[in-house]
Amino acid sequence: MKKPAFTRFAYGLALVLMFALGSLAEQAGILEELFSYREDVVYLVGQHIELVLISGSLAILIGVPLGTVLSRPRFAKMAETAMQTLNIGTTIPTLAILALSMSLLGIGMLPAVFGLCIASLLPIVRNTYTGLLEVPDHLKEAASGIGMTPMQMLIRVELPNALFVIFAGIRTALAINVGTVPLAFLIGGGGLGELIFTGIDLDEPFMMLAGAIPTAILAILVDIAIAILAFMIVPKGVNPLRA
Amino acid sequence: MIRIDNLTKIFETPNGPVTAADHINMEVPEGEICVLLGPSGCGKTTTLKMINRIIPSTSGKIFINGEDTTGMNTVELRRNIGYVIQQIGLFPNMTIEENIAIVPKLLGWDANRYKARAKELLELVALDPSIFLKRYPRELSGGQQQRIGVARALAADPPVMLMDEPFGAIDPINREVIQDEFLKMQQELRKTIMFVSHDIDEAVKMADRIAIFRGGRLVQYDTPDDLLAHPVDDFVESFVGDDRALKRLRLVQVSQVMEPVTTVSPGDSLKVALERIEQQGYSHAILMVNERNQPIGYVSRSVAQTTNGLCGEHYFGLKADTRPEDDLRKVASLMFNHDTTWLPCTDEHGVLVGQVTQRGITHYLGATYHRDAPVSLAQTLQQISA
Numbered sequence: 355m356k357k358p359a360f361t362r363f364a365y366g367l368a369l370v371l372m373f374a375l376g377s378l379a380e381q382a383g384i385l386e387e388l389f390s391y392r393e394d395v396v397y398l399v400g401q402h403i404e405l406v407l408i409s410g411s412l413a414i415l416i417g418v419p420l421g422t423v424l425s426r427p428r429f430a431k432m433a434e435t436a437m438q439t440l441n442i443g444t445t446i447p448t449l450a451i452l453a454l455s456m457s458l459l460g461i462g463m464l465p466a467v468f469g470l471c472i473a474s475l476l477p478i479v480r481n482t483y484t485g486l487l488e489v490p491d492h493l494k495e496a497a498s499g500i501g502m503t504p505m506q507m508l509i510r511v512e513l514p515n516a517l518f519v520i521f522a523g524i525r526t527a528l529a530i531n532v533g534t535v536p537l538a539f540l541i542g543g544g545g546l547g548e549l550i551f552t553g554i555d556l557d558e559p560f561m562m563l564a565g566a567i568p569t570a571i572l573a574i575l576v577d578i579a580i581a582i583l584a585f586m587i588v589p590k591g592v593n594p595l596r597a
Numbered sequence: 598m599i600r601i602d603n604l605t606k607i608f609e610t611p612n613g614p615v616t617a618a619d620h621i622n623m624e625v626p627e628g629e630i631c632v633l634l635g636p637s638g639c640g641k642t643t644t645l646k647m648i649n650r651i652i653p654s655t656s657g658k659i660f661i662n663g664e665d666t667t668g669m670n671t672v673e674l675r676r677n678i679g680y681v682i683q684q685i686g687l688f689p690n691m692t693i694e695e696n697i698a699i700v701p702k703l704l705g706w707d708a709n710r711y712k713a714r715a716k717e718l719l720e721l722v723a724l725d726p727s728i729f730l731k732r733y734p735r736e737l738s739g740g741q742q743q744r745i746g747v748a749r750a751l752a753a754d755p756p757v758m759l760m761d762e763p764f765g766a767i768d769p770i771n772r773e774v775i776q777d778e779f780l781k782m783q784q785e786l787r788k789t790i791m792f793v794s795h796d797i798d799e800a801v802k803m804a805d806r807i808a809i810f811r812g813g814r815l816v817q818y819d820t821p822d823d824l825l826a827h828p829v830d831d832f833v834e835s836f837v838g839d840d841r842a843l844k845r846l847r848l849v850q851v852s853q854v855m856e857p858v859t860t861v862s863p864g865d866s867l868k869v870a871l872e873r874i875e876q877q878g879y880s881h882a883i884l885m886v887n888e889r890n891q892p893i894g895y896v897s898r899s900v901a902q903t904t905n906g907l908c909g910e911h912y913f914g915l916k917a918d919t920r921p922e923d924d925l926r927k928v929a930s931l932m933f934n935h936d937t938t939w940l941p942c943t944d945e946h947g948v949l950v951g952q953v954t955q956r957g958i959t960h961y962l963g964a965t966y967h968r969d970a971p972v973s974l975a976q977t978l979q980q981i982s983a
């Protein structure tokens with residue numbers, strides 16, 4: 355139980371640092387500068403969140419069933435190949451994935467969502483697959499021995515017992531996702547990347563910061579949200595955080 | 598009732614076929630416990646798992662209550678068979694209540710009914726529902742988990758139970774306790790049970806019949822007493838152990854070897870006592886009872902021979918006594934402890950019902966060795982005196 359304690363500590367530290375930086379910025383008049391981008395920020399944050407939510411949910415909606423199907427015995431032979439392919443997929447830089455998706459679907463929100471979804475798919479598929487395979491054989495034997503159908507076994511025994519591992523995959527996936535979203539601007543997907551990249555281009559550090567700071571905060575919030583979700587959804591009996 | 602007919606399992610392995618079960622034929626009568634016993638790898642688990650089709654059989658048939666299971670739907674079949682796996686296999690994501698209630702839930706019972714059932718079963722396996730219902734498996738000791746495993750298998754009241762070394766993970770002391778509780782439960786529930794064990798003592802204690810396996814074959818299928826008295830070959834003999842005669846002691850209850858007993862009362866004279874001792878052929882002493890026929894002591898032969906007076910003035914206190922439902926192992930142990938060859942036997946009110954003697958025990962056990970028809974004690978005693 356060291357890890358959650360540590361992460362909580364890290365979050366606390368981050369908050370304190372932010373507060374300190376904030377007060378510094380206030381004195382230097384930086385805040386006022388940043389504040390001038392308020393309207394842009396509010397709009398772009400909305401877009402940013404939209405991108406994360408849509409591509410993230412899609413990745414979960416595709417990744418969990420895909421991992422589940424691959425873990426079924428009758429796909430055992432295919433599964434290994436599929437996992438290898440997906441593994442190679444991760445070595446492709448996310449920017450390249452976005453570029454490929456643009457060449458496929460053109461410019462705009464759609465290719466951005468598609469690219470982000472693909473980039474965050476693998477950890478979810480992989481963790482669902484291994485999580486389900488790691489459910490001990492004797493639990494499955496007990497389940498089928500008392501007369502569960504394969505579907506009942508999946509829903510009542512296998513998924514709940516793999517859920518913690520699946521959530522770990524989702525957390526990794528969303529971390530990748532949130533980290534990649536600013537790049538979506540490059541293929542016309544919008545989001546806070548607009549302020550960051552334009553700020554860099556125009557050599558306007560405050561504009562860049564107005565994009566970068568909310569991006570960082572969003573990343574942290576998403577991570578916290580997933581952690582809370584995992585804490586609440588993973589059944590108590592198999593949740594190491596609730597021992 | 599479970600009937601197994603020419604059941605065979607051949608595993609195809611890279612090193613060639615392995616015959617794990619070789620034309621097994623056996624029948625477990627309704628309400629009895631059959632223990633499958635044998636060394637590691639002899640095919641016990643394979644045979645058991647073919648009954649609920651965890652392992653598909655290569656050939657042969659299985660009948661449950663007279664019905665051929667071949668055509669039955671697998672899920673349907675399994676819901677009528679309670680299954681306790683060796684590794685316990687409680688679902689860690691569910692509370693104890695949910696674990697026990699899972700089969701009733703699958704069968705579509707309403708919530709009130711399966712909750713009440715879970716509570717009832719917890720009480721049956723001697724765990725306090727107010728403490729355990731809402732706990733998770735990881736919050737229980739191994740022995741407690743094993744009880745829950747049994748409770749889960751019993752939940753939908755299946756007529757047949759399969760249990761693979763259900764008490765294997767428990768230390769010897771607690772194992773005895775759980776075995777006793779289980780036997781008590783079985784007396785009420787009367788399930789037809791197949792039970793895998795590799796422990797001869799457990800088998801002798803639990804079984805109505807024992808099936809000894811060796812290399813995939815069923816080599817002997819007998820009642821524990823017959824198995825211990827008449828092992829069919831050297832393998833079975835060495836498997837049941839050199840002390841098989843002693844093991845039989847626990848199978849026999851005092852009531853089965855109890856003899857009628859002649860007594861004196863405190864008001865009788867020692868002369869009367871001596872007369873009765875000689876008359877009955879008692880070697881050392883005669884029992885003395887009070888007016889309610891409760892044993893209070895004994896008058897020894899030597900005192901009766903050398904002294905005048907009343908029994909009530911010259912008797913020794915009792916060392917120990919037994920109950921009709923005690924097993925002979927306890928009796929033998931009491932006899933050794935107190936250096937005596939006989940013990941009075943009393944009912945729950947302390948009223949004398951008979952006596953048990955070393956001679957009686959020896960003859961009872963000997964009778965089975967000689968394959969006599971079940972002998973009544975009276976007959977045995979007649980033979981002795983004849």
Ligand SMILES: Nc1ncnc2c1ncn2[C@@H]1O[C@H](COP(=O)(O)OP(=O)(O)OP(=O)(O)O)[C@@H](O)[C@H]1O
Pocket residue numbers: 608609610615616617635636637638639640641642643644795
């Ligand atoms: N899936 C399998 N594939 C190949 N061989 C198997 C398989 N399962 C069991 N066997 C073989 O079948 C034989 C009987 O195995 P089984 O598990 O029934 O033994 P057992 O009597 O239960 O032994 P133990 O007391 O060790 O549990 C063994 O020789 C084992 O190696």
Ligand SMILES: [Mg+2]
Pocket residue numbers: 641642643
């Ligand atoms: Mg076994």
